[in-house]
Amino acid sequence: MPDAPPALPEAASWLADGEFDALRGRIDLRLREYLLAQRADYLRRPVLGALYDDLVEFVLRPGKRLRPMLFLLAERVFAPEEQSTHREKRDLLAPAASLELLHAFILIHDDIIDRSESRRGLPTLHRAIEGRLSSFTDRHRAGNNLALVLGDVLFALAQKSLLESSLPPAVIVRLGSLLLGCMVETGFGEAADIIYGTRDVAKVQTADIEQMYLLKTTRYTIECPLAMAAVLHGVDAAGLDALARVARPAGLAFQIQNDLLEFARFEVSDAEVPADILEGKKTLLMRTAFDLLNETDRGLLQLCFTACGPSEGTVSKARELIAKSGAVRQLGRRMDELFAQADAEIFRSGFSQTVQERLMGLIRLVRGATGGVEKARTHG
């Protein structure tokens, strides 16, 4: 069963009571309505219709909606005085939905690439489709191929949501261009992740991994939602640069938080092997463990990922080595420093004090987003 998404309205305590959850509810409603409206006539054919339903089910699974929430909240940060009726007219839910649809598209393709089995507590899209295909076919391959194509469809639908909003065309073009720039970077971040996955951990430096995290996650997850909100309210190039300097440490901390949480789950349950470990991905956790271990243990860690595919033995040995290295504690400290650095960048940003305080609230939202990092920390 999927976890209930964490609330965290305290990250935006300046909102009216209940407004935080109401915003998330509006995002989900818009996603549902939009995807329903896009159900074209040709999807009445049974097979294609079922695929579209699979896609809609995947997108609508309960989630944190972190990216659209960051956008909608940041929009209020930059224009706190704006009347709510005026805001409704601006159709902010179109770009918000766009951000969530793009995220779902990225997850679909990532899950194919990483051969992941589950997402948000249910089968990944390629596995869900595979499960419904006839047993006479090469189900595995057909499931992968169909999910690949549905990911492409979702990328198109995500852009379409923005282009068909009632925002002024010049604003739409600006926001779309920002988003697409981030998507290009996300693609190259994913490419770096794939390439590093094929390499020995000794040959992938910490700086490479941090750059990969920045491209793959930070840009579209943190910086883009903030920048889109800022652009809507005429924040200038210097302001956008300041936001990028805030997003960079916050995004890296967010990724470390994810690494730590996945590892903490794995320490609690043998069944929760992170895809990163199965796939030999070069995470900061893996690289930090390698740095901290002695020569013998380093060699063992390398061997865990050079055997032909992961086994119960190599996976459990890798867990033991990472745990004993002290990498979890060290990265926990680094995460704290990075979140503090994001706050310091906000302080240096030149935005008004009200904007600064509220942006710091948004960083707390990013920090709380995985909903279990404190639990992860106790394993350090």
Add this chain to the structure above:
Amino acid sequence: MPDAPPALPEAASWLADGEFDALRGRIDLRLREYLLAQRADYLRRPVLGALYDDLVEFVLRPGKRLRPMLFLLAERVFAPEEQSTHREKRDLLAPAASLELLHAFILIHDDIIDRSESRRGLPTLHRAIEGRLSSFTDRHRAGNNLALVLGDVLFALAQKSLLESSLPPAVIVRLGSLLLGCMVETGFGEAADIIYGTRDVAKVQTADIEQMYLLKTTRYTIECPLAMAAVLHGVDAAGLDALARVARPAGLAFQIQNDLLEFARFEVSDAEVPADILEGKKTLLMRTAFDLLNETDRGLLQLCFTACGPSEGTVSKARELIAKSGAVRQLGRRMDELFAQADAEIFRSGFSQTVQERLMGLIRLVRGATGGVEKARTHG
């Protein structure tokens, strides 16, 4: 070696001498300049830079540029009197480049899905990347995954080219929305193609295949370029409907032409097995052959695609059965009828006589686009 792209300036005899080839030259130049300008700083890293170079090389391989040519020529059809200086200012090359980049993106993902080996006379993108990867890794899988991600990057770059053009924002939004609607349909057409590929030919009806061709190819190849040009010059909804009625038979004829050409190449050379036959795709040629064969031969044709993977024997038997069925001759006639039907729809369209004549020229461009159909016909 890639074939030199066919010229066919006679399809637009109303252009000044040399203007047809000049237009195609400008498309290629714009593609090259745009991709060079998008080479971000982080691509200076050797590995990511090499991947970007692979992508650029793939896009710039010599090709017909059918979609951008249709758009640029149709734009002149709908505004024949416009001054060339005014036209230059409109930055028509941005949407033209967008169409070609989207086409290249579709080819990259299709080639992964169909496990194709070559494209435009050179290795497909996933094979080219695979060839450069270290032999210590699972090169095949890494090549596929990297090409998948580069396809996504190209989809983003294609949209970005349009959004960053100097056309008025309202026009950009309208064109982008049109394009994305077609991309959604292309995705579902591809999904139908994958699903039919897993089925017995007896269970995939001619109407299903024609619908699949419409979604997968006609919309983005023929209708979208014409509609984008029409929208630029204020053609109304009735005019766009008329263009869709022209595009539908022309696009189906174009697909049949491709099927026939691939088969003709295969009849000449054992080495040119069409991916469609290797993958058991349900083309109109395959289905028509099935309809025309007697019961024994039908059973044999079905058996050719139910064995575990294609072999020299099944592939050559399929060729023999298709050849003896008379399907090539029948589909050749159908193709002629469909192209004639497209002309008839132009005649009924209500456009001025000049526009009608020039649109008929564009249908001749579509007809000549594969550059070898007459050769294919002789094998009927």
